[in-house]
Amino acid sequence: MNARRTAGRGAGPDEDPGAVGRRVQRLRTERGLTQRQLAEPAYTPAYVSTLEAGRVRPSEAAVRHLAERLGVTYEELATGRPAHLATALRLGLVEAQRTLATGAAEDAAAAYARLLDEALRHGLDDERASALLGLGHCALETGDLPSAREHFEAAERLLADAPLPRRAPAVRGRAVAHLLAGELRYACYLLESAIDALNTSGLQDPGALLLLYTAAIAPYMDMGAHARAAQAAELALALAPQVSDPELVAGLHRSVARTLLAAGRTAEADASLSRAAEIYQQLQIRTELAHCRWMRGYVHAQDGDLSGAETELRAARDMLASKRASLYTAQVEVELADVLRRRGKAAQARELLHRLLGELHPDRGSIHAGGAHRLLGLIHEEQGEPESAEEHYVTALALLERAGAAGDLADICRLLGDLLRRTGRPEAAMDAYRTGLGHRASPGTTTLGPSPARPPTA
Template sequence: MAKKTAAEPTAESAAEPTGQVLIGRRVLRLRTERGLTQRALAEPDYTAAYISTLEAGRVKPSPTALSYLADRLGVDVEQLTTDRPAHLATELRMRLADARRTLCTGEPQQEAVRDAAAQYARLADEARRYALVAEQAAALTGLAECHTEAGELTDAIAGFTQAEELLADAPLPQRVPALRGRAVAHLLAGDLRYSCYLLESTIDQLNASGLHDPDALLLLYSAVIAPYMDLGAHSRAAQAAELALALAPQVADPALVARLHRGVARTLLAEGRAAEADASLAKAQELYQQLMIRPELAHCHWMRGYLRGQEGDLVQAERELRTAREILAHRRAALYTRQIDVELADVLRRLGRPEEAAALLADLLDDLHPGHGAVHAGAAHRLLGRIAEERADLPAAERHYRAALDLLQEAGAAADVADLCRMLGDLLRRTGRIEDALDVYRSGLGHQATPGTTTLGPAPAGPPL
């Protein structure tokens, strides 16, 4: 083979000066680190002059030259062209899976969230440095989930939004975890209708485009139950719960399958079978993301418990709610567990166990407040008011009803506000405060009549099951 000599820059190389200059610098650095002369690196296929020109950034190496130089320097072609270490994407996915496991299974919860957040932050920075967009978005989504778990909802929304922006050109199912996370953070912050809008519009986009991805749809349908419930759209929440449960069998047990794929990936990587390891690890990472399914299925049990309570089957309602609570308590999802406790307390009161219900509600009020579970804090005060009223402690009942009104009005839960105004008005009327009662009744009617506050748009279409 004739040796290649230095060449003048072509029009193509002149159009990409930054890339070829960086490649030249990498070749120079790697050659120097290995103690090679330009001639030693070049021969037998190239000349020292060619290496000199390449290192100066005045020529763009061909794919053949890149392969030759990478082999001589003992690096991967990708590392030579991008300065990205060999198999970095695979290793980052492995570490993302580890961070997910830390968040989902670490104990105690506070340490798990803190440790997982630190892991995700490092991974996001490393992925950004090497322009690994998908991995950076996954790390930012994980970090935002840590903020959600910790109740840092502003930071969570910002993180999910940044992840969505990074994936703007990716297929919609890939953006669903970040979008769902943002919707949940808005819900927990008390922005019920916007949360509902995000989830419903995404469901419609998936179904309209024919992207019937079971994992993505399960995340969305199960997530939309909570805002439906808080907005009083109970029939729509029940429909979403049934759809989520119908989709669940199409998704394998994420913890077991992810552990299998991670083990396989490590074995394949150790054997040098990087492509197969990457494919196995990609599946593991996908399944670790689906670990959110367990708490989301808890929302379905939560919804079923509510419906059984409405039907008067209080024993079955308690069973469903305790099942949901057990799933979430295992995940140490304290904010969600507290919300289920409110529903459970209502069932206990109706079962004739008011003392147990009051104790449960009193324990959770410190963790629920405006911007952090405001709707359920309002529901807790409402229940405490009913219990106090049943005990004939009318001043305590009024205090709880008014505290509930303040919380629910701020959260925009109009249907609950209207019903609570009726309850407070009835209480005031029984105590002879007729004018005060009329004012409260008028306020409730105003909330009920406000256009758009108690109704939603058309329900999103269901997936083909």
């Protein structure tokens, strides 16, 4: 066989053979090489000429030979991407993630947007998906829930052909966005669907399952489905020893604390939060650390330590405000207002709640908006203003019914019923009590019905 090979047919690395030829011609000219000098000893000058004219699709072997002669990488010649571009983009994504953890979400979003544009320009789909996930998390932190959903949905579409564990972070992000918007059942549907698909597909990925089970705890708790939340926590804890990502483990401990609190195990909940906070402190993830302090404030309030609760909640509020995490800041302030009311600072609590209601609305934190109206109802009732109290209770009831927050609904129905009874409207009071009993009888009805499948290894 003649050692001076001609072109391989149909095996080229680039959809457009002319693109490779143009790159070869540009690089050859820049280096002052003739076609003969570039071609020999493996190819002919005529082959290089034909390639540069875009009339032949080069084989992989041809591209590798030409790349070596031109002093570039195979990938750079085959795709036009600068050498080490993917590595540089991945480093940029890590830095953007660090900015989100320690600084303002807007700054991180600007970095993610630049990286997304560059990844799109060079056709790097994995890096595009990571940048979209980052943008989704930035939007969650700033409270822009529609944008968050769009970014997570775009990432999921981009990864449509990837294994389900690779798509799990996008599914989890979408679910959190719907949860924060008060769409609890749909959040559960997304998470349960992904969990069942993972458990029945044989794609055993402890990290993905842990991420999804942990994310399911919050909507279960808000829906009053405490048994399901406890089951999800149990399954997540069983998976934890197989997971090496400390951030995933910290998220588990923070979420499990909610189930422990609901069971009255405050000491264990506090210990779980301490473990999570220690990891977040080491990782310097300020938003999640603030969430731990937020929950510790709630633990103190449950124990009757209102002074300690106020200290923790103010610290959490200040940390979130410094990161301009507006939605989370407003949610913490609802909890803070409750503590202020219980400490006899009704005027401060009332002023704070009225300001917050301009930031919380049905599509942005409906459960906490309902909580704010509930607290205002209590304050007005304690101050002898039953008509204003009733107005706030009814508004809270509408918000919580829309979200499907069964446990909170039963409580607001009781408060409204008691108020109606005291103001001489027993029939209306009975209707409110019946509504509350209905929510107590069927808490946490999720879209799929049965609870998610257990992983075979749990």
